Every structure is written in structure tokens, then in C-alpha cells.
Amino acid sequence: MDIDLARAWVQAIAVAVGRHKDHLTQLDSAIGDADHGTNLDRGFSAAAAVVADLDAETVGAVLTRTGTALISSTGGASGPLYGAAFRALGKSLDVPVADQRAFAAALAAGLESIRKLGTAAPGDKTMIDAYAPAVAAFEERSRQGDGFAAAAQAAADAAEEGMRATTPLQARKGRASYLGARSVGHQDPGATSTALIFRALADVAAAP
Amino acid sequence: MKKLINAPERVLDDALAGIAAAHPDLSVDVEGRVITRAGGAGQGKVALVSGGGSGHEPLHGGFVGTGMLDAACPGEVFTSPVPDQMLTAAKAVDSGAGVLFVVKNYTGDRLNFRMAAELAEDEGITVESVTVDDDVAVQDSTGTAGRRGTGATVFVEKIAGALAEQGGDLPSVAAMANRVNAATRSFAVALSACTTPEAGRPGFELGADEIEIGVGIHGEPGRRRETIRSARDTVAVCLDAILADQPLAAGEETIVMVNGLGATPLLELYVVFNEVVAALAAQNVTIARNLVGNYVTSLDMAGVSITVCRADAEMLALWDAPVNTPALRWGS
Numbered sequence: 001m002d003i004d005l006a007r008a009w010v011q012a013i014a015v016a017v018g019r020h021k022d023h024l025t026q027l028d029s030a031i032g033d034a035d036h037g038t039n040l041d042r043g044f045s046a047a048a049a050v051v052a053d054l055d056a057e058t059v060g061a062v063l064t065r066t067g068t069a070l071i072s073s074t075g076g077a078s079g080p081l082y083g084a085a086f087r088a089l090g091k092s093l094d095v096p097v098a099d100q101r102a103f104a105a106a107l108a109a110g111l112e113s114i115r116k117l118g119t120a121a122p123g124d125k126t127m128i129d130a131y132a133p134a135v136a137a138f139e140e141r142s143r144q145g146d147g148f149a150a151a152a153q154a155a156a157d158a159a160e161e162g163m164r165a166t167t168p169l170q171a172r173k174g175r176a177s178y179l180g181a182r183s184v185g186h187q188d189p190g191a192t193s194t195a196l197i198f199r200a201l202a203d204v205a206a207a208p
Numbered sequence: 209m210k211k212l213i214n215a216p217e218r219v220l221d222d223a224l225a226g227i228a229a230a231h232p233d234l235s236v237d238v239e240g241r242v243i244t245r246a247g248g249a250g251q252g253k254v255a256l257v258s259g260g261g262s263g264h265e266p267l268h269g270g271f272v273g274t275g276m277l278d279a280a281c282p283g284e285v286f287t288s289p290v291p292d293q294m295l296t297a298a299k300a301v302d303s304g305a306g307v308l309f310v311v312k313n314y315t316g317d318r319l320n321f322r323m324a325a326e327l328a329e330d331e332g333i334t335v336e337s338v339t340v341d342d343d344v345a346v347q348d349s350t351g352t353a354g355r356r357g358t359g360a361t362v363f364v365e366k367i368a369g370a371l372a373e374q375g376g377d378l379p380s381v382a383a384m385a386n387r388v389n390a391a392t393r394s395f396a397v398a399l400s401a402c403t404t405p406e407a408g409r410p411g412f413e414l415g416a417d418e419i420e421i422g423v424g425i426h427g428e429p430g431r432r433r434e435t436i437r438s439a440r441d442t443v444a445v446c447l448d449a450i451l452a453d454q455p456l457a458a459g460e461e462t463i464v465m466v467n468g469l470g471a472t473p474l475l476e477l478y479v480v481f482n483e484v485v486a487a488l489a490a491q492n493v494t495i496a497r498n499l500v501g502n503y504v505t506s507l508d509m510a511g512v513s514i515t516v517c518r519a520d521a522e523m524l525a526l527w528d529a530p531v532n533t534p535a536l537r538w539g540s
Contacts, residue, residue, distance in 0.1 A: 025407065033286050033426045034407040071323060075261075075287040080319035117319060170351075174315050177352035178428040 001148070002097045005204060006062040007051050012200035014048035017041050020196060027189040031176035035076060036189040043074030043082070059098045063106075064090030077118070077174060078190060081127065082197075084117050085110035100142050100151065107135045107155075118173060125171040125183065127190035134159035134198045149205040156195070156202035163187065163195040209408040211508075216405035220262055220284060227269055231534050234272055241282055241289065242297045243269040249278040254372040254381045255301035257294060258310035258365060260317055261286040263404065263507045264425060267361060270535030276369035277310075277533070285404050285507070286426045288316035294324030298333050306334035306378035308385060310365055312357025313341035336378055338385035340364055342394045342515065344453040345422030345430050356424050359465050359515030360392035362503050363527075366536065370529035388523060393454050395446040396513035398423035398469065399436065402506050421445060425469070425506045425513075439476070443483035446514045451491075456518060458492035463527060465498065465515040470505035472512055477501065480512050497527050503535065 001009075017024070017040045025037030047069040056062045067086030071079055092106035111131050120126040137158035141151040166188035171177045176188070213219050221238055228236035235246045249255045258268045259281030268280035279297035283289035298307045307328065311321045318339065325335040342360035346352055368385035376384070398420040401410035411427035414420060419442070422430025431449075436442075456462065466481040468474070481500045488495055496519060504513065519527070530539025 029407055029409075029411065033428075034404060034411060035284070035287050038406050039284070039287055072290050072292045075283050075290050075316065075320070077288070077314075077316040077319055079290060079316075080323055118315070172351050174353055175426070175428060178346060178356075178424060180348065180351070182429060 001059055001093070001103050003056050003059055003062060006059045007056075008204040008207070009201050010044070010051050010062065010066050011048045012204050013197050014044040016196045016200050017044045017193065024189050024193055027187055027192055030186045031171065031179055031183045032189060033175055036078060036193065039074050039076045039078060040193055043070045043079055046070075046073035058094050058096055060090040060093040060095070062090070063087075063093060066090070078193070081114050081118055084113040088113040100148050103148070104135070104139045104142050104151075107138055111135050120173045123169060124173045125166050125169040125176060125188045125191070126173050127188075127194040129166045129169070129188065130159040130162040130191040130194035130198070133162040134194070149202070152198070152202040152205040156198040159195040159198040163191040166191045209403055209405075211403075211405060213405055216408070219405050220282065223262070224282065233532070234269070234534070237296070240296050241293050242279060242300065243272050243282065244279045244297065244300050245272055245274070249301045249303055250373075251303050252305050252375075253303060254305045254376060254378050255279070255298070255303065255307045256310060256365065256369050256372055256381075257281065257297045257301060257307055258361070259283065259289045259294060259297070259321075260312050260314075261288055261426070263402075264504050266502070266535035267504045268365075271362070271365050271533050273531070273533030275373045275529055275531035275533075275539075276365050276536065285406065288314065288320045291320050291324035291327055294321060295327045295331075298324070298328040298335065299331065302333045306336065308368065308372070308378065308381050309335060309337040310361065310368070310385065311337055311339050312361055313339050313354055314356065315353050334378060336382040338364065338368070338382055338389060340389050342389065342392045343424065344393050344395055344449050345424070347431070356428065358396065358425050359394040359467055359504050359513050360389055360517070362465065362499070363392055363463060363515070363517050364388045366531060367523050367526045370526040370531070373529065384526070388517065391519065391523070392515060392517040393450040394513055394515040395449045396423050396425070396469065396511060397421050397430070397442055397446065398427070398509055398511035400471065400510040402427050402470065402509035404507065419511070422449070423509075423511060425504060427506065427509065439479045440483050443480055443487055443514070447484065447487050450514065450516050454516075454518065456491065456493045456516075459494070461494045461496040461519050461524065462488070463497045463517040463519045463524070464488070464495045465503065466500045467504055467513045467515065468502040469509040469511040469513065470502065471508045471510040474501065477512060480514070484514060496524055
């Protein structure tokens with residue numbers, strides 16, 4: 001990943017979140033407090049605006065600033081969680097061009113920061129249920145010798161599969177946890193936005 | 209949706225401008241979303257900073273003033289504020305004695321306040337945080353995000369705020385805040401759901417004769433739904449839940465709040481309070497002080513929350529200490 005691709009990724013996320021804003025909010029009104037779409041739209045719009053004007057010298061600078069903008073603009077739990085993840089990604093990629101192995105390690109660092117901050121585990125019906133399989137798929141494909149675009153494609157597919165698999169789960173973290181058994185049968189909004197983030201990565205990586 | 213707003217995305221800006229115009233004792237940074245005491249906190253005084261999603265007014269901005277909060281950070285409706293707000297607030301009100309963050313126990317609030325505390329510490333400000341978690345409707349604290357913070361927030365802010373005003377240092381003010389939280393329990397029932405301006409539709413559906421027993425202040429579901437009953441029976445349900453969690457012995461003194469959730473007539477709140485008085489009197493528990501009114505609301509939700517604090521003499525003395533804020537005002 002180079003600086004331009006990092007920038008394109010953040011901007012593609014902002015477009016995707018804007019397009020799916022109502023869907024995210026709709027999912028969140030079923031088991032949360034109906035603000036996930038609005039909050040993420042505000043956060044990623046702010047991040048996209050920041051990186052558009054950013055005179056970055058490293059991939060990390062783009063992603064770290066994205067994280068800071070998310071923390072400053074999103075609110076809710078998703079702001080700190082995604083913000084911390086992008087900051088962790090950025091800190092791992094202090095280079096103008098990151099190779100695939102470094103990017104895989106950075107994705108894992110992002111996952112670790114979400115896990116630490118949110119204290120959620122796989123199966124708790126959170127963004128981790130999409131993020132963790134995405135990282136595993138990216139690592140696996142990279143190990144097999146596939147290129148960045150193919151690995152990103154596999155990560156996006158795995159994230160979407162993980163997202164769909166949250167539907168039968170009972171939430172144990174966040175506001176949905178108060179529903180107890182009533183959270184079963186609803187797809188998790190956080191896992192859904194995480195899938196959008198990985199799909200955006202696959203899309204920009206595949207673009208000519 | 210029928211609301212007296214200009215546009216959903218302008219609600220907070222417009223309301224903050226209105227708060228600024230209505231209360232010259234407050235200094236309102238509309239853009240930065242921070243409300244502070246116009247005169248600043250006293251030199252050497254521990255500063256109290258709270259915040260949370262908007263839609264619970266007068267919480268928290270209405271409690272900024274002498275004897276209570278030094279700053280409040282309003283987030284978007286039902287959305288926690290961002291760390292920049294709490295950092296700005298902490299920098300504005302810290303006079304060197306340190307800052308106490310009063311945080312309601314929601315994942316978003318906890319994460320954003322925690323990040324703000326780290327940023328403030330980086331700037332040389334000493335920060336302690338108290339997490340308020342008084343809502344006994346949440347019984348499973350391991351399989352959930354834990355008990356929610358609701359009515360006890362008012363008691364924590366009032367009592368710890370009074371101690372700070374009297375010169376208590378940061379460890380004592382934080383300890384008192386934790387003591388008040390530990391001694392306080394709340395339980396709420398909803399008669400109707402609330403509608404956020406952005407969503408435009410009620411957060412949940414209740415039948416014409418249904419009530420949600422144990423509702424949260426963002427419309428989080430409670431323990432169960434029932435057909436509406438008399439005020440007496442409803443109070444019994446709330447007090448049973450509260451007293452099952454924290455039994456009170458005969459002769460103990462309490463501070464009790466009967467709080468409207470936004471769309472409940474004061475007339476009904478007094479009916480409810482009358483039942484609380486009778487029920488506690490039957491157990492020889494004294495209501496030494498009370499609040500009846502709208503203090504921790506949930507937009508346009510109809511319903512009531514009951515908060516009971518087992519108060520010791522020190523808490524009662526601090527409760528009686530002068531307070532001068534838009535929403536609580538007594539003493540001199």
C-alpha cells in the first residue's frame with residue numbers, strides 16, 4: 001500500500017458509509033440507539049476531508065490522521081474504537097510504501113487495539129466478528145503468495161461472512177447487550193460497518 | 209414526527225445557543241460543545257466535568273454552576289461526546305487541583321472519557337474518573353455492558369460538587385462520588401417510547417395499554433412489558449427492584465428522586481412521589497430530602513424513574529450545601 005492507496009481507501013470508506021448510512025442506522029435502531037450510520041458518516045466524512053488536504057510522507061500519516069479525525073468527530077463507542085484501530089494501523093506503517101506483510105501486521109495491530117479498548121471477544125456480536133476473520137483471511141492469502149488485491153478481496157469476503165454470522169448471536173457488549181436474547185436475529189451494525197471498510201479496501205486495491 | 213426544531217442536524221447547535229441566551233451565568237461554546245461556569249471555577253478548587261449524549265436535559269448543562277459541575281460536554285442526541293470536548297473542558301476549568309470526570313456507564317461514554325483522561329494527563333492535568341451505574345433494571349452485569357448510569361448522576365454531581373466547593377481535594381471528592389454511586393439505585397418505567405430527531409420514528413413500539421418495566425434513558429429495553437397498572441402498583445414494582453438490590457433497614461435516611469422522563473405531567477410525578485412516601489414509610493425508612501421533577505429525561509418519553517440514595521449525615525450535609533445552577537438552586 002502506498003500513500004495514494006491509503007488516501008483512496010479512506011475516501012472510499014467515506015463514500016460507502018454515506019451510501020449505507022440509513023441501512024446502518026436502521027440496523028442500529030433494531031438493537032442499539034439508531035445513531036451508528038449518522039455517527040460514522042460524520043466521522044468518515046471528517047476523516048476524508050482531512051486526508052484530502054494532507055501532505056503526507058508516509059502511509060502511516062494518512063491512517064493515523066484518519067484515526068485522530070474519527071476520534072474527534074464520531075462520538076459514541078465506534079469513534080474511539082475505529083479511531084484507535086486506524087491509529088494503530090498508522091503507527092505500524094511509518095513508511096512511504098508498505099509491503100503486504102507489513103500491512104497484514106498493521107491490520108492485526110488495529111484488531112488488537114479494538115479488542116483491548118472494547119474488551120470484546122469473538123462471538124460477542126461486535127465489529128470484531130467481522131474484523132477478526134478479515135485479518136485472518138488477509139494473512140492466509142498473503143502466506144499463500146496471493147497479491148494485495150486478492151488478499152483484500154478475501155478479507156472483504158470474510159468480513160461480510162462474519163457480519164452475516166452475527167445475526168444469530170446474542171450481544172454481550174455495547175447497548176445491544178441490554179436486549180439479551182432479544183438481540184438474536186438482528187445483524188450487528190458494528191460488524192456491518194467493518195465489512196464496508198474491508199469492502200472499500202478490496203475495491204480500491206482492485207481499481208486499475 | 210412532530211418536534212419544535214428547525215432541522216434535525218441543527219438541534220444541538222440551536223439548543224446550545226438558546227441555553228447561552230437563557231443563562232448568563234453559563235459560558236457556552238456552541239461550536240466546541242462545552243458549557244462552563246461563566247466566572248470560572250474557584251482557584252485551587254477541584255473541578256467537576258461531566259457530559260454525555262444530549263436529550264437528557266437538564267442533565268448535564270443544567271447542573272453547571274456553583275456547588276455542582278464546572279463544565280458539561282453535550283454530545284449529539286443520545287451519542288457520547290468526543291474526547292476533544294472533555295479535553296477542552298478540563299483545560300478550561302482545571303485550576304491545578306485536578307479534575308473529576310463524572311461518567312455514566314455506557315460504552316461510548318466510557319471510551320471517550322477514557323481517551324480524554326489520557327489526553328488531559330498528557331497536558332499535565334490530574335484526572336480522576338467516577339463511573340455512575342445505578343440502574344438495577346440491568347441484572348446481568350457480566351453478559352452485558354453493565355448497569356446503566358441514570359438518576360444517581362444528579363446525586364453524584366450535587367454531593368461531590370458540594371465537597372469540591374468546600375475545598376475537598378481530588379481523592380476525597382472522587383471517593384465521595386464513588387460512595388454516593390455505591391449507595392444509590394434507580395429503576396424506570398416507560399409509558400411511551402422516545403423519538404430522536406435524526407431517526408424520526410419512536411425507538412420501540414408499545415401498545416396503547418403497555419408499559420416497559422425497567423426501561424433505560426435511551427429507550428433501552430427493560431426487564432419485561434406489562435399492562436399499565438395504578439401508580440401504587442407501578443411504584444411497588446420499582447421499589448421492589450431497588451430494595452431487592454439494596455435493602456434498607458428501618459430508621460435509615462434516604463434522598464429520593466422521582467424523575468420524569470420528558471413527557472410526564474408533574475401532576476403524575478407527585479402522585480408517584482406520594483406512593484413512594486407511603487411505601488417507604490411502611491418500612492420505617494425516612495425520606496430526608498427529595499427531588500420531584502424532570503432532571504434526567506429521555507427526550508419525549510413518557511414515564512418515570514425512581515432513585516433512592518441511602519444517605520449518611522455527611523452526604524445530607526453536602527446535599528444541603530448551597531447550589532446555584534439552572535436546574536438546581538438553593539441555599540445562598
